Amino acid sequence: MNQPLLSVEDLHVRFRTPLGDVHAIRGISFSIERGQIMGLVGETGCGKSMTGRSILRLVPQPGEITRGRILFEGRDLMPLSEDEMHKIRGERIAMIYQDPAAALNPVFSIGQQIFMVMEQHQANSDVDTRQRVIQLLEDVGLPEPMTLYNAYPHELSGGMQQRAMIAMALSSDPSLLIADEPTTALDVTIQAQILDLLITLQRSRGISILLITHNLGIVAETCQRVVVLYAGRIAEQGDVGDIFHRPHHPYTKGLLAALPNPGSRGNALNVIPGRVPSGLDLPPGCTFAPRCEYVMDHCSQHQPGLFTVSPSHEAACFLHEEVGGKKP
Amino acid sequence: MQKFIARRMVVTVFTILLVSLIVFVMVRVSGDPRTLLLDDYASIEDYDELTANLGLDKPLFTQYAIFLRHALVLDFGDSVVDEQPVTATILQRLPATLQLGLAAFIFSLVIGIPLGILSSVKRDSVWDHVGKVVALLGQSLPPFWLGIMLMFFFAVTLDWVPPSGRFEWNSFILPAITLGWFTTAANMRLVRSSMLTALDSEYIKLARAKGVSESVIVWKHALKNAIIPPLTFMGVTLGTLVTGSIVAEAVFAWPGIGLLAFDALRQSDYAMLQGIIIFFTLMYVGTSLAVDILYAYLDPRIRFA
Numbered sequence: 001m002n003q004p005l006l007s008v009e010d011l012h013v014r015f016r017t018p019l020g021d022v023h024a025i026r027g028i029s030f031s032i033e034r035g036q037i038m039g040l041v042g043e044t045g046c047g048k049s050m051t052g053r054s055i056l057r058l059v060p061q062p063g064e065i066t067r068g069r070i071l072f073e074g075r076d077l078m079p080l081s082e083d084e085m086h087k088i089r090g091e092r093i094a095m096i097y098q099d100p101a102a103a104l105n106p107v108f109s110i111g112q113q114i115f116m117v118m119e120q121h122q123a124n125s126d127v128d129t130r131q132r133v134i135q136l137l138e139d140v141g142l143p144e145p146m147t148l149y150n151a152y153p154h155e156l157s158g159g160m161q162q163r164a165m166i167a168m169a170l171s172s173d174p175s176l177l178i179a180d181e182p183t184t185a186l187d188v189t190i191q192a193q194i195l196d197l198l199i200t201l202q203r204s205r206g207i208s209i210l211l212i213t214h215n216l217g218i219v220a221e222t223c224q225r226v227v228v229l230y231a232g233r234i235a236e237q238g239d240v241g242d243i244f245h246r247p248h249h250p251y252t253k254g255l256l257a258a259l260p261n262p263g264s265r266g267n268a269l270n271v272i273p274g275r276v277p278s279g280l281d282l283p284p285g286c287t288f289a290p291r292c293e294y295v296m297d298h299c300s301q302h303q304p305g306l307f308t309v310s311p312s313h314e315a316a317c318f319l320h321e322e323v324g325g326k327k328p
Numbered sequence: 329m330q331k332f333i334a335r336r337m338v339v340t341v342f343t344i345l346l347v348s349l350i351v352f353v354m355v356r357v358s359g360d361p362r363t364l365l366l367d368d369y370a371s372i373e374d375y376d377e378l379t380a381n382l383g384l385d386k387p388l389f390t391q392y393a394i395f396l397r398h399a400l401v402l403d404f405g406d407s408v409v410d411e412q413p414v415t416a417t418i419l420q421r422l423p424a425t426l427q428l429g430l431a432a433f434i435f436s437l438v439i440g441i442p443l444g445i446l447s448s449v450k451r452d453s454v455w456d457h458v459g460k461v462v463a464l465l466g467q468s469l470p471p472f473w474l475g476i477m478l479m480f481f482f483a484v485t486l487d488w489v490p491p492s493g494r495f496e497w498n499s500f501i502l503p504a505i506t507l508g509w510f511t512t513a514a515n516m517r518l519v520r521s522s523m524l525t526a527l528d529s530e531y532i533k534l535a536r537a538k539g540v541s542e543s544v545i546v547w548k549h550a551l552k553n554a555i556i557p558p559l560t561f562m563g564v565t566l567g568t569l570v571t572g573s574i575v576a577e578a579v580f581a582w583p584g585i586g587l588l589a590f591d592a593l594r595q596s597d598y599a600m601l602q603g604i605i606i607f608f609t610l611m612y613v614g615t616s617l618a619v620d621i622l623y624a625y626l627d628p629r630i631r632f633a
Contacts, residue, residue: 058536082542090538102530106629107552117538152628168538178537 007031011068039219042229094169100161111149238313404603425584429570432508444519466513563619
């Protein structure tokens with residue numbers, strides 16, 4: 001079988017703070033196949049955005065990647081120099097952010113911004129590049145691309161800004177797009193349009209997308225594979241059907257149970273009791289143990305590894321240690 | 329853009345009118361000019377003749393209209409002291425002040441902006457600490473003291489530059505530093521904080537994720553955003569550097585308008601003072617207008633507002 005486009009192996013990210021070390025990511029491994037949309041879900045602070053940034057080696061100070069390999073197109077990105085990383089960032093791996101209004105530079109026009117990215121990664125004539133920018137704006141479904149070329153970010157609506165950012169991300173034909181909460185800042189109808197656009201682009205261009213979100217509904221609609229993160233570790237990963245129909249980790253079950261359901265109108269929403277432990281002070285065993293309704297004695301002493309439930313499905317829970325994936 | 333400029337121009341005209349009114353009123357309430365112009369032996373007839381000559385027998389409103397009509401062609405009457413036209417004297421002194429103001433302005437930009445950028449990019453490094461010292465000293469040393477100290481060390485003790493007066497290029501150095509250091513410190517701090525905000529923004533994160541090199545991020549993506557707030561300040565300081573040269577000019581005996589104002593003040597030459605205030609106002613308001621237009625050019629959000 002083909003090797004995956006990206007595999008992250010045993011990634012660790014640590015932040016040195018005056019209060020002590022915060023282990024934001026503690027041994028995450030996953031891979032994305034070519035042309036796949038993979039969802040990375042979890043609560044605020046679980047390390048999902050940090051995972052996305054780590055792939056580009058853009059962990060902000062005072063954080064650092066302390067361990068792990070990032071294999072992209074068969075090459076480990078960790079030993080590369082900054083100069084070599086500049087060629088990966090934006091060219092092979094592109095990223096889009098949550099708030100397009102903040103992520104687009106307010107003092108350059110939309111066209112200029114995309115132009116500058118293309119200019120940097122490709123050596124074409126200015127006229128050709130301009131032509132390609134306009135083509136890209138059209139590809140992402142922006143009306144009147146000629147006019148928009150000279151428009152400034154503040155003149156566009158949120159949805160249009162996000163489309164412009166996607167156009168910028170696509171400008172150098174990347175093979176992986178990391179979308180960090182791409183629809184969170186948008187209203188619901190625009191969210192759906194942007195997700196449709198991402199799916200269309202994945203089909204027409206064959207790019208892989210790592211979709212970072214806290215919204216399980218979005219994952220169910222767009223992704224083929226899902227990784228559920230909890231407190232810097234993978235709780236469960238599997239195909240979208242595995243996760244939504246046969247969840248094995250109590251955390252995933254809790255998340256799914258917490259989704260609003262039209263059938264249970266009027267009843268209080270289910271919640272997972274307790275809160276995510278602080279990265280400064282993690283419990284020694286399973287980090288979910290204090291909130292888990294199935295907690296067992298050894299959960300608070302030992303950290304569960306990922307147990308295989310089925311060939312496509314793994315869960316980090318001792319409940320599945322003995323059953324070996326035979327029983328839920 | 330044209331609409332923006334037109335609107336700004338109208339505001340500018342009103343500002344100047346308002347200042348002229350304030351100057352006019354202040355001169356009227358500050359004392360009777362006739363007692364200054366006439367000696368102790370003047371007769372009642374002399375007094376009445378002067379009153380008629382100066383137009384002081386006319387209603388206040390008419391007096392203001394006459395004042396405005398003359399001011400429009402930059403005629404502020406004659407100096408009380410040497411009886412030369414005020415405007416001619418000011419214009420003659422103007423180049424010295426403009427040169428000094430410009431030198432101080434350039435000093436404040438050349439030192440302040442790079443140091444601000446450096447301290448923000450290399451945060452907590454030696455540069456950042458140097459910047460902090462410059463900022464602290466610049467904002468806490470009184471200019472007259474700084475001027476005297478600079479003169480003492482570099483002109484008297486080391487004898488590197490002339491102690492005062494306006495001669496070769498090197499006579500500019502000490503007055504320009506004295507005049508410009510406060511602004512340098514302020515520029516540095518503003519650029520630093522503004523750059524820190526810009527460097528921490530989402531669009532810089534995106535630029536990094538696009539593989540933009542660090543120098544392009546700093547000089548193009550961040551600076552063009554970060555320079556906008558300090559720019560307003562710089563524009564205003566260009567005005568204050570020209571108009572605020574009184575201390576520096578007095579300390580270094582610099583033959584500009586500042587020294588002229590200082591002397592006029594000591595000799596109660598208010599015809600001269602009145603002219604200088606209006607001149608300073610024109611320059612100040614003029615630079616503000618220029619800066620606002622430049623500002624609009626740099627920030628598209630203002631341009632289209």
